[in-house]
Amino acid sequence: MTNRKKVSVGGISFDGEGRILLVNPSYKDRWDLPGGILEAGEDPVGGLRREIREELGVDCRVGQLRSVDYGASDWEGAEVLMLTFFVELDARSPQDFDFVDGEITEVAYHTPETALTMVTPRMTDRLKVALGLVPDGGHGILVRRPLPAAEPSHR
Structure with a gap:
């Protein structure tokens, strides 16, 4: 069995009025934060900067990590770890x-x-979690989710 884990990164950026920048991806039904999936050998900060440059054509400064989430299976059947950071974009409008x-x-x-x-x-x-509207999960900034059911032991 191969380990099929992905790491996704997203950036929360605010304008001068405290509003959050959302992007409307052509391939999704809902709005999203700018960001995406890390490439092989890429660190989260560098990957988020790359994704924002690719999506919006601007550079950014990556700040504090604000939430960590885990998904057992994405649309391709891979496990995914989702990291959300505060970012400051070089453009605001x-x-x-x-x-x-x-x-x-x-x-x-x-x-x-x-x-x-x-x-x-x-x-x-x-x-x-990132905006402090709910308490952090049991491990700091981890999003609270029900634990998956334990698999039966094969002894």
Whole structure:
């Protein structure tokens, strides 16, 4: 059995009014944070900077890690570890972004309350932890999820 784990990174960026930048990916039904999947040998900070450059055409400074989440299976059947950081973008106005790779169709800033309604339920959980709207999970910044059922022992 091969170990099929992925690491995804996402960045929370605020405008001067405390609103969160969301992106509308062409390949998803819901809005999302800018970011993506790390490439082989790539560290989370470097990967998030690369993803933001590819998606928005701007550089960023990656700040504090704000949430960690785990998924047992993504759309390709791989385990995924999801890291969410605060980021400061080199541009703040949606007009300053350049959708370099074509994955993003639009960007907009939204209040945290509105943003929570526009993303997937899993992203909502991560944003709530990252923004301090719910208590952290049992291990600091880990999103609380029910533990999977234990597999029966084969003894």
